[in-house]
Amino acid sequence: MAELPSSIRKVIESFERLPGVGPKSxxxxxxxxxxxxxxxxxxxxxxxxxMKATIKKCRQCFGVAEAEVCDICSDPKRNQRQICIxxxxxxxxxxxRAGGFGGVYHVLGGVINPLDHVGPEDLxxxxxxxxxxxxxxxxxVIEVVIATNPTMEGEATALYIKDQLNRRFGELVxxxxxITRIGSGLPMGADVEYADQATLSRALxxxxxx
Amino acid sequence: MAELPSSIRKVIESFERLPGVGPKSxxxxxxxxxxxxxxxxxxxxxxxxxMKATIKKCRQCFGVAEAEVCDICSDPKRNQRQICIxxxxxxxxxxxRAGGFGGVYHVLGGVINPLDHVGPEDLxxxxxxxxxxxxxxxxxVIEVVIATNPTMEGEATALYIKDQLNRRFGELVxxxxxITRIGSGLPMGADVEYADQATLSRALxxxxxx
Numbered sequence: 001m002a003e004l005p006s007s008i009r010k011v012i013e014s015f016e017r018l019p020g021v022g023p024k025s026x027x028x029x030x031x032x033x034x035x036x037x038x039x040x041x042x043x044x045x046x047x048x049x050x051m052k053a054t055i056k057k058c059r060q061c062f063g064v065a066e067a068e069v070c071d072i073c074s075d076p077k078r079n080q081r082q083i084c085i086x087x088x089x090x091x092x093x094x095x096x097r098a099g100g101f102g103g104v105y106h107v108l109g110g111v112i113n114p115l116d117h118v119g120p121e122d123l124x125x126x127x128x129x130x131x132x133x134x135x136x137x138x139x140x141v142i143e144v145v146i147a148t149n150p151t152m153e154g155e156a157t158a159l160y161i162k163d164q165l166n167r168r169f170g171e172l173v174x175x176x177x178x179i180t181r182i183g184s185g186l187p188m189g190a191d192v193e194y195a196d197q198a199t200l201s202r203a204l205x206x207x208x209x210x
Numbered sequence: 211m212a213e214l215p216s217s218i219r220k221v222i223e224s225f226e227r228l229p230g231v232g233p234k235s236x237x238x239x240x241x242x243x244x245x246x247x248x249x250x251x252x253x254x255x256x257x258x259x260x261m262k263a264t265i266k267k268c269r270q271c272f273g274v275a276e277a278e279v280c281d282i283c284s285d286p287k288r289n290q291r292q293i294c295i296x297x298x299x300x301x302x303x304x305x306x307r308a309g310g311f312g313g314v315y316h317v318l319g320g321v322i323n324p325l326d327h328v329g330p331e332d333l334x335x336x337x338x339x340x341x342x343x344x345x346x347x348x349x350x351v352i353e354v355v356i357a358t359n360p361t362m363e364g365e366a367t368a369l370y371i372k373d374q375l376n377r378r379f380g381e382l383v384x385x386x387x388x389i390t391r392i393g394s395g396l397p398m399g400a401d402v403e404y405a406d407q408a409t410l411s412r413a414l415x416x417x418x419x420x
Contacts, residue, residue, distance in 0.1 A: 005265060005276045008261055019242050048221055049251070051220070052252075064215060065215070089241055
């Protein structure tokens with residue numbers, strides 16, 4: 001069997017390291033770039049490098065930002081006292097696309113996952129507590145909406161954050177500081193017949209009066 | 211809805227232009243690169259640019275090459291008189307992975323497809339005819355294995371190539387110049403019950419004595 005030139009093999013290996021790209025897609029992507037005009041490929045590489053050079057983590061919410069503080073955190077129309085906690089910066093985009101949320105975000109940077117050696121100290125939980133502490137010194141109710149994924153790790157992380165808020169703010173929780181969890185149940189357009197048990201139980205638990 | 215920083219949007223748009231990458235995967239890839247060490251991203255961009263700078267089209271077969279002529283065409287152990295015609299350079303890799311083919315290749319660069327405005331003159335068919343012409347001046351049988359995909363366009367292109375060979379080499383075809391087409395039928399591991407009609411008809415037509 002003839003070997004691929006090493007420069008192509010390296011590109012395929014690079015693509016394979018990206019999430020959701022298997023060996024076959026990686027090869028297809030590499031050969032696509034080979035057949036594509038040089039100007040597009042150079043632009044492609046350049047946009048990636050530019051992004052990497054210009055995007056920082058927002059100092060307040062750890063989402064993506066072009067300045068020290070991101071557009072959402074610095075928007076005066078946003079309610080700074082309503083903080084939606086998400087796992088990843090990409091989740092912020094998902095909520096923004098859905099629309100309807102007028103508060104701000106807090107990006108954890110992942111979830112607690114002992115198997116992957118991710119502990120609470122690897123996430124931005126301490127920064128969240130300090131953020132709430134600062135808000136508490138001003139008047140008004142604070143709402144912390146925990147929007148980690150409804151997976152085992154996401155649920156455990158949600159409980160851990162609730163615990164930490166309770167430990168730090170004690171009796172303020174439930175009065176000045178409201179902790180909520182995003183709803184879980186059947187996704188829109190789903191079919192009860194095909195839903196798994198855990199989702200159905202959650203849907204029942206989360207039933208609301210019509 | 212808050213907008214994404216433009217440098218991220220540009221990366222997402224670049225990824226979306228790649229084959230098989232939809233808007234969601236494109237966003238996931240962009241955010242993956244954002245969260246990844248700068249050194250990896252720089253290496254990623256660099257390997258792509260290096261590939262683009264070092265890889266040429268083989269002068270003989272139009273496959274990928276680091277020199278004027280590719281490793282397969284310049285391999286003295288390969289039978290230069292057995293030419294497997296494929297649509298894309300990636301198809302060469304597929305055949306090489308499968309192993310067992312000791313000849314050389316000819317990459318068409320696509321298939322005849324009027325809807326996409328791809329005519330025979332956009333492919334390397336003329337170069338193929340010249341290649342066969344040169345081989346014909348030496349002693350021995352030439353085999354042209356047409357391995358375009360068994361799609362409508364691939365079949366039409368196969369017939370067109372056969373026609374052109376007939377027109378150019380007349381009565382040599384079938385004697386000195388053998389034209390073959392790769393087998394088509396049920397793929398290994400498939401199930402007759404679930405096969406489509408066209409595949410089943412082809413499998414019957416292509417039956418062989420055991």
